[in-house]
Amino acid sequence: xxxxxxxxxxxxxxxxxKVLFIVEGERTEPYILCRIFEKIFDYRYTRISRQGKITxxxxxxxxxxLSQVFVVNxxxxxxxxxADGNEYLDNLFRMLINDQGIDFENAAIFYIWDRDRNSNVNxxxxxxxxxxxxxxxxxxxYERQGLLLLSxxxxxxxxxxxxxxxxxxQEAATGKELKTILNDNKILQQNISEDSIQMATKELLKALxxxxxxxxxxxxxxxxxxxxxxxxxxxxxxxxxxxxxxxxMLSIALLNLGLIxxxxx
Numbered sequence: 524x525x526x527x528x529x530x531x532x533x534x535x536x537x538x539x540x541k542v543l544f545i546v547e548g549e550r551t552e553p554y555i556l557c558r559i560f561e562k563i564f565d566y567r568y569t570r571i572s573r574q575g576k577i578t579x580x581x582x583x584x585x586x587x588x589l590s591q592v593f594v595v596n597x598x599x600x601x602x603x604x605x606a607d608g609n610e611y612l613d614n615l616f617r618m619l620i621n622d623q624g625i626d627f628e629n630a631a632i633f634y635i636w637d638r639d640r641n642s643n644v645n646x647x648x649x650x651x652x653x654x655x656x657x658x659x660x661x662x663x664x665y666e667r668q669g670l671l672l673l674s675x676x677x678x679x680x681x682x683x684x685x686x687x688x689x690x691x692x693q694e695a696a697t698g699k700e701l702k703t704i705l706n707d708n709k710i711l712q713q714n715i716s717e718d719s720i721q722m723a724t725k726e727l728l729k730a731l732x733x734x735x736x737x738x739x740x741x742x743x744x745x746x747x748x749x750x751x752x753x754x755x756x757x758x759x760x761x762x763x764x765x766x767x768x769x770x771x772m773l774s775i776a777l778l779n780l781g782l783i784x785x786x787x788x
Contacts (some may be wrong), residue, residue, distance in 0.1 A: 543595065567591040676770065
């Protein structure tokens with residue numbers, strides 16, 4: 524593969540402004556994002572859970588006063604809850620504007636979700652969202668702003684890509700099955716590090732190549748074609764084998780924010 528000679532570079536002093544992650548899970552996604560943005564990049568990190576009233580856990584940055592990452596749980600884990608405007612998200616955005624001073628015209632929004640068929644069954648909704656949520660900073664035709672990034676079958680695929688070479692060649696049917704595989708092999712998300720997130724980015728490039736997608740920087744402005752291609756081919760594989768090839772698109776967020784850069788040979 525051509526991407527075997529590709530290098531990636533990490534930029535730890537990059538100013539990213541306000542970044543919002545709307546996530547499905549209440550534990551794993553917030554932990555991984557905290558590990559990346561607060562522990563590795565040292566950005567201000569704010570967690571907003573769905574448990575009862577909205578609560579804040581704020582970690583102040585030692586170096587980045589103007590950059591802040593918000594990680595928010597969606598009201599429900601079913602992806603259909605972000606398909607249309609709803610009261611929970613509308614109230615959330617109003618609160619972030621009023622309490623945190625977020626200017627969403629200049630903020631980046633990412634939706635991080637699992638493609639686990641046990642929890643998200645409506646493929647038409649997913650394809651529509653992949654077509655609409657294709658850029659973290661711009662809305663398309665006045666639809667909801669943001670970029671949807673799926674993991675196959677679950678976010679644990681990102682953890683796997685930090686430590687397993689040729690991650691895309693591994694298979695799992697569900698997030699539960701993948702968690703068991705990682706636990707059996709003592710692959711722990713708390714070991715995610717600066718070096719490992721660079722490996723995860725290289726693994727993403729390999730996976731895209733496997734799906735006949737050549738990564739180009741301009742893709743980051745509109746991820747819809749790449750996301751839909753991956754989704755379609757992952758669904759074909761599942762229909763034939765009852766498993767997904769392990770792949771998380773989370774590294775796209777780091778590339779989009781300029782925190783990791785692909786350097787062609």
